[in-house]
Amino acid sequence: MAVKIVTNGSCVTAYIEGEIDHHNAPALRESIDSAIEKSRPKTLKLDFGGVSFMDSSGVGLVMGRYKNAARYGGEVEVLNLSRSAERIMKLSALENFVRFKKSAEAGRMN
Amino acid sequence: MINTANEIKITLTSRSVNESFSRAAIAAFVSQADPTVEELNDIKTAVSEAVTNCIVHAYPNTHGKIYITASISLAGKVLIRIRDQGLGIEDVKKAREPLYTTLGGDRAGLGFSVMESFSDKLYVRSKLGKGTTVTIEKQIWGKLKAEKAPKAQES
Numbered sequence: 001m002a003v004k005i006v007t008n009g010s011c012v013t014a015y016i017e018g019e020i021d022h023h024n025a026p027a028l029r030e031s032i033d034s035a036i037e038k039s040r041p042k043t044l045k046l047d048f049g050g051v052s053f054m055d056s057s058g059v060g061l062v063m064g065r066y067k068n069a070a071r072y073g074g075e076v077e078v079l080n081l082s083r084s085a086e087r088i089m090k091l092s093a094l095e096n097f098v099r100f101k102k103s104a105e106a107g108r109m110n
Numbered sequence: 111m112i113n114t115a116n117e118i119k120i121t122l123t124s125r126s127v128n129e130s131f132s133r134a135a136i137a138a139f140v141s142q143a144d145p146t147v148e149e150l151n152d153i154k155t156a157v158s159e160a161v162t163n164c165i166v167h168a169y170p171n172t173h174g175k176i177y178i179t180a181s182i183s184l185a186g187k188v189l190i191r192i193r194d195q196g197l198g199i200e201d202v203k204k205a206r207e208p209l210y211t212t213l214g215g216d217r218a219g220l221g222f223s224v225m226e227s228f229s230d231k232l233y234v235r236s237k238l239g240k241g242t243t244v245t246i247e248k249q250i251w252g253k254l255k256a257e258k259a260p261k262a263q264e265s
């Protein structure tokens with residue numbers, strides 16, 4: 001489980017890799033939250049292109065980051081969800097808060 | 111199609127590091143029914159939710175045992191039973207409602223919704239102070255579909 005964080009002006013992108021579950025979500029949360037604190041991004045992009053497995057812990061991960069980014073007026077975009085991850089995200093009300101983007105729109109291939 | 115019914119049992123300690131082990135172990139077992147990648151992912155996801163609930167909710171401040179039994183029938187029906195002897199659930203119907211959670215933080219309250227949506231049937235039995243048993247039922251079609259598929263592509 002890893003996350004690579006790239007900051008570009010007012011945009012922070014977190015490239016998440018591996019499996020997201022209750023066990024490894026906290027490490028991801030901490031990395032992304034410290035980037036939010038440091039950079040206070042206008043746009044936080046969470047890129048799921050490298051995620052090989054996700055359960056409902058992924059929903060909590062996105063929701064929590066949305067709340068933290070919003071404290072500094074930041075918005076959240078979720079990129080490159082697998083079909084399965086998208087199904088899980090859509091069981092929640094997340095779509096009312098964050099934007100889901102397909103890989104073409106996001107400008108990054110898987 | 112597999113030609114023998116098969117069953118395994120795994121007992122785990124409720125440590126979160128075992129979440130990935132349990133779903134991988136069940137996926138390896140179910141692989142003998144030749145599931146599609148999607149069917150296997152559905153099973154891993156449902157198992158991950160059920161095992162996480164045992165770790166997080168059944169044994170919140172302690173480590174207890176999680177008992178998993180998985181079976182595959184001759185017809186490719188997979189049954190996975192995940193049992194704990196933890197706190198139990200007071201109102202199962204309510205617990206199964208989408209977004210319902212008794213823990214705040216990053217819990218989404220979607221575990222049961224995911225289990226339902228990624229399986230064919232979900233049974234939940236629980237008794238306060240005794241524990242909870244979740245049974246996930248899913249028919250594996252993967253190989254059957256492949257057998258019925260036209261042979262035209264073969265050359």
Ligand SMILES: Nc1ncnc2c1ncn2[C@@H]1O[C@H](COP(=O)(O)OP(=O)(O)O)[C@@H](O)[C@H]1O
Pocket residue numbers: 159163164166167168169194196197198199205206210211212213217218219220221222223242
């Ligand atoms: N094995 C269990 N033992 C005790 N309580 C449970 C168990 N599984 C689920 N629950 C209860 O059901 C609620 C809903 O579970 P779930 O849909 O997985 O959401 P979440 O895990 O995000 O809270 C939990 O908040 C908890 O109160």
Ligand SMILES: [Mg+2]
Pocket residue numbers: 159162163220221222
């Ligand atoms: Mg849960």
